[in-house]
Amino acid sequence: MGKTLAQKIFDSHEVDRPAAGVRVLSLDRVFCHEITTPIAINDLVAIGRDRVFDPDKIKAVIDHVSPAKDSKTAEQGKTLRDWARRKGIKDFFDIGANGVCHAIFPEKGFVRPGFTVIMGDSHTCTHGAFGAFAAGVGTTDLEVGILKGVCAFREPKTLKVEIDGRLRPGVFAKDVILTVIRELTVNGATDQVIEFCGSCVDAMTMESRMTLCNMAIEAGATCGVCQPDMTTVEYLWPFIQGEFPSREAALEAYSKFRSDADAEYTRVLKLDASALEPVATVRYKPDQVESVRALEGTHVDQVYIGSCTNGRLEDLRIAASILKGKRIASTLRAVVSPATSDIYRQALREGLLQVFADAGFCVTNATCGACLGMSNGVLANGEVCASTTNRNFNGRMGKGGMVHLMSPATAAATALAGHITNSELFKG
Amino acid sequence: MKNFNGRILFLDRADINTDEIIPAKYLTESSKAALKPYCLEDLALDGFDPKRDIADKQVIITRSNFGCGSSREHAPWVLECNGINLVIAVNFARIFRQNMFNCGLMAIELPEATIDELFRTFAKSGAELVCDLEKRSFTITGGGQSRVVEFTIGDFDLALVKAGGWVGYADSKY
Numbered sequence: 247m248g249k250t251l252a253q254k255i256f257d258s259h260e261v262d263r264p265a266a267g268v269r270v271l272s273l274d275r276v277f278c279h280e281i282t283t284p285i286a287i288n289d290l291v292a293i294g295r296d297r298v299f300d301p302d303k304i305k306a307v308i309d310h311v312s313p314a315k316d317s318k319t320a321e322q323g324k325t326l327r328d329w330a331r332r333k334g335i336k337d338f339f340d341i342g343a344n345g346v347c348h349a350i351f352p353e354k355g356f357v358r359p360g361f362t363v364i365m366g367d368s369h370t371c372t373h374g375a376f377g378a379f380a381a382g383v384g385t386t387d388l389e390v391g392i393l394k395g396v397c398a399f400r401e402p403k404t405l406k407v408e409i410d411g412r413l414r415p416g417v418f419a420k421d422v423i424l425t426v427i428r429e430l431t432v433n434g435a436t437d438q439v440i441e442f443c444g445s446c447v448d449a450m451t452m453e454s455r456m457t458l459c460n461m462a463i464e465a466g467a468t469c470g471v472c473q474p475d476m477t478t479v480e481y482l483w484p485f486i487q488g489e490f491p492s493r494e495a496a497l498e499a500y501s502k503f504r505s506d507a508d509a510e511y512t513r514v515l516k517l518d519a520s521a522l523e524p525v526a527t528v529r530y531k532p533d534q535v536e537s538v539r540a541l542e543g544t545h546v547d548q549v550y551i552g553s554c555t556n557g558r559l560e561d562l563r564i565a566a567s568i569l570k571g572k573r574i575a576s577t578l579r580a581v582v583s584p585a586t587s588d589i590y591r592q593a594l595r596e597g598l599l600q601v602f603a604d605a606g607f608c609v610t611n612a613t614c615g616a617c618l619g620m621s622n623g624v625l626a627n628g629e630v631c632a633s634t635t636n637r638n639f640n641g642r643m644g645k646g647g648m649v650h651l652m653s654p655a656t657a658a659a660t661a662l663a664g665h666i667t668n669s670e671l672f673k674g
Numbered sequence: 675m676k677n678f679n680g681r682i683l684f685l686d687r688a689d690i691n692t693d694e695i696i697p698a699k700y701l702t703e704s705s706k707a708a709l710k711p712y713c714l715e716d717l718a719l720d721g722f723d724p725k726r727d728i729a730d731k732q733v734i735i736t737r738s739n740f741g742c743g744s745s746r747e748h749a750p751w752v753l754e755c756n757g758i759n760l761v762i763a764v765n766f767a768r769i770f771r772q773n774m775f776n777c778g779l780m781a782i783e784l785p786e787a788t789i790d791e792l793f794r795t796f797a798k799s800g801a802e803l804v805c806d807l808e809k810r811s812f813t814i815t816g817g818g819q820s821r822v823v824e825f826t827i828g829d830f831d832l833a834l835v836k837a838g839g840w841v842g843y844a845d846s847k848y
Contacts, residue, residue: 261848265830270848281701282746288704295845311702318702325704368745368769384747384773390844398830398840432689433739437768466742468768530718531689618698618744639693639743641716 248506251471252402252439255379255503259362261396270398271379273299274361276391278306279347282366284325286389298333299395305356306330307339309346312613315621345586345612348372348460348554352452353586355485359474359500364391369554369636370469371462375455376482377474377503379439382463402468404439405430406511409446411519416668418564419454420556420634420653422446422517423461424525428535429515436466438512441505446519447472452481453560460555461636464532474500524668526632526652530640538656544666546650547629549580549657550643552610553617556634557585561654562593566601568658574606575664581623583610605661619644632660675836678760678780678805680732682814684797687719690736691743692770694718696752698744709748710755733803734761735792741770750774760805764789775831776840780805782812782825795819807832 249257255271262270276299283306290296298304306326314320323341330338339350348369357363359377363370366388373380383397391397407426426440440462447455455472462470472478479486479496490496524538551557551565562584574580582602584590590612593599599609608623616623617635625631625647634657638649652660656668663669694717696709703709714724734740734753740763741749750773753761760780774781784792792814801816811824827835837843 264833264847265828267828268830284704285706285747289841293841316702318704321704322702366745366747368743370745382745382769384745384750384769384776386747386773386776386840390840394844394848396844396848432742433765433767436739436765466739466767618693620698620701637693637743639691640718641697642693645697645716 247510248508250402250404250439250505250509251377251441251473251503252379252404252469255360255362256402258360264398267401268398269401270396271362273364273391273395273397274303275356275363276304276388276395277347277351277363277365277370278304278326278388279310279367280308280322280326281310282385282388284322286366286385286392287325287329289389290393295393298335298392301334301336303395304335304392305337305351306335307344307347307350308341309344309612310614311621312344312611313341343587345589346554346557346614348456349558349585349589352376352456353588355482358482359478360503364388364397368463369460371467372456372460372554374462374469374471375452375459376478377471377500379469379471381468399468400437402439403437403512404441404509405435406441406443406514407517408514409442409444409517409519411446412449413446413519413522416655417522417524418653418655419450419457421522421525422519423458424527424535424651425517425522426515427461427465427533430465430533432464432531432533433466435462438467440465440467440470442470442472448475451560452477453558456558457555461532464636473504524653524656526650526656526666527638528650530638530648532636532638532651538652538666538668541650541666544650545630546578546632546660546665548578548623548625548631549574549661550616550623550631550633550635551654551657552581552583552585553614553635554585555636556654557583557589559589559592561634562589562598565654565658566598568655569605569662570601572605572662574661577664578661580607580661581610581616582607583615583622584612586612616643618642632657632666675838676759676778678807679803681730681800681802682733682735682796683727683731684793685717685719685734685736686793686797688737689739689742690717692741692746692749693743695741695749696746701746701748706751706755709752713752713756728756732757732759734758735789736761736763737789738764738786740766742767745769747773747777750777750779754779775834778835778837778839780835782827784823784825788823795821807835
């Protein structure tokens, strides 16, 4: 019997088998942000263990509330900043050079095929797009990760999602993953890794693959993964060219983590990409998904484009191409938050931010902010947001508010129309 | 090891997420104790009033996929702050379940039919339970009825509960 990508990573990182069905793995990366890390830091200090297992494998960023909005968030930022300096963590990204964690860490080349990654953030599954095993964890797992460089997981069962064919114009990775979550339901992949494969995934950019893997947690999955291929190597090449004589050599080295043809899966879900259409969530669970056609005309108070799901350059380019030369409807307001400072600067150079500003968008710096109702676009009671983020939970973007999750293209079309639509995308 | 006995809060809904257990706006608190007043503040459940219904409860019995969504360990912390050390459900979201054991708290999974029966028999009767970890069973009593329910728990998960959590376990072993 062959092995899946996740099984191969477990085999190559095993430190201990503390009980049947559980393995303790060594960690290649421990990512940290200012919301879930400070309590771990404070606890390590309190118990006399203010140490880190390897400052080069720990990366830290201030992203959830950036810049600080009050004394409490300023204190959280200070705790992380002081700790990074004290422990010699060189890769610490402060405001001005920061970004949403799951956008900036890949952008800096920190994730490689075959790596093990944890972070105190559920969307850590994003990094599986590189063929890594990346899992969101709580503060205690994070604390042990920081101190010892290990984390315990149950044996990885894998569920395969095979997406073949070509997406029609106006249909994007976000529509694919929302459709997958509808099929799997919100706990259909609990305790499993979702492996995304098929010709549609092979043709996707790394940005689109990150959008897919980012929302694996919304079906309950431990991690979403894509097989490392030449697209992965091309993305990483600026960071790995010193390690390999050629791209082909890098691909060969990374290919050893690809799942074997005879690997065992708990389930195989097959989707025909050409049959998919733009979708959005309704109500308060991410598996409650309907076609945008069925939602045409639904009232919206705010449009939000950003987050670890859809705040990357590819997303901004798609949205800007729809908004160029036009104005948002006078009945709503719109916010765009490029996911990292580098994406912000590139969007500035390309004129994308000018397009958003001219269209009437509020252009903010990189931050998680509104996605979880912490800052920069929180909803009032009874308000509705068309959003490119990842969770439509009751009150997620503000108490009493509701969220329709959708692609950046549908969000841009919605901003122009003043209600949910994507008819713009299919004109001509 | 913590105490896993007490009066039961029945939450009759699936997919209760960690945003409902503790909203994100309170994640700026830097101590666990400061979370206490906000437990289950945003829970969407008809007839539920957190101010009235949480007081004097030590155990939660609920449906499937409890603790889905965000990885925030603030969710188990806010339960523990309010004296709730045990949650019983059909199943849990992985990160929440691990966070419970990592804190030395208990998360017990039971078949759907058993949970249905516990709701039918005990939800309206002010029931309480006594948990026996060694026997891997608990006795639930209320409204003149009593049941002994057996459960399974992984050896590793039980070791974490006995060690008081993952930090103590890992620090002594790795």
